[in-house]
Amino acid sequence: MVCALYAVLGALLLIKFSFDVVRLRGLYHVSYGDGGFTELQSAIRIHGNAVEYIPVALLLLLLMEMNGAEVWMIHICGLMTIAGRLMHYYGFHHRLVRWRRSGMGATWCALLLMVAANLWYMPWELVFSVR
Numbered sequence: 342m343v344c345a346l347y348a349v350l351g352a353l354l355l356i357k358f359s360f361d362v363v364r365l366r367g368l369y370h371v372s373y374g375d376g377g378f379t380e381l382q383s384a385i386r387i388h389g390n391a392v393e394y395i396p397v398a399l400l401l402l403l404l405m406e407m408n409g410a411e412v413w414m415i416h417i418c419g420l421m422t423i424a425g426r427l428m429h430y431y432g433f434h435h436r437l438v439r440w441r442r443s444g445m446g447a448t449w450c451a452l453l454l455m456v457a458a459n460l461w462y463m464p465w466e467l468v469f470s471v472r
Contacts, residue, residue: 343412344403347419351395354426358388387433391426394448398422401455408462418458421451 365381366372375382402422406415425447432440 342403342406343415343419344399344406347402347423348399350419350423351391351399351426354423354430355388355391355395358384358391358430362388383433387430390429390433394452395422395426398448398452398455401452401459405455405458405462408459408464410458410462414454414458418451418455421447421454425449425451 361384362381365378365384369376369378369381371378371381375385398418402415402419405418425444427444428440428447429444432438432442432444
């Protein structure tokens with residue numbers, strides 16, 4: 342399954358972002374919240390944004406694959422999602438708004454493509470079948 346590749350990459354991103362939060366919490370001795378530290382605030386939001394988008398993207402990607410979408414389409418959507426999350430991370434981490442915007446744009450484009458592909462490849466005869 343092609344989707345497994347992007348699930349692994351997404352999980353690695355989530356692990357990296359989570360480790361960043363844990364490392365900064367230890368560095369600044371903050372158990373809850375962000376302690377007012379800008380660097381920790383950014384790490385928390387980077388992780389939060391990834392948690393908000395990666396699972397939905399992976400679910401849509403899996404459904405695309407199960408519905409019979411072309412392999413190249415699955416790769417384009419998966420790559421666009423991972424690239425979008427990496428660009429968002431880079432922009433947030435380095436305070437580069439253009440990179441953040443581009444990362445969100447790539448993520449939203451990937452989500453919209455996956456929604457459209459799932460609607461296109463959905464087996465409608467099964468959706469509306471009466472038993």
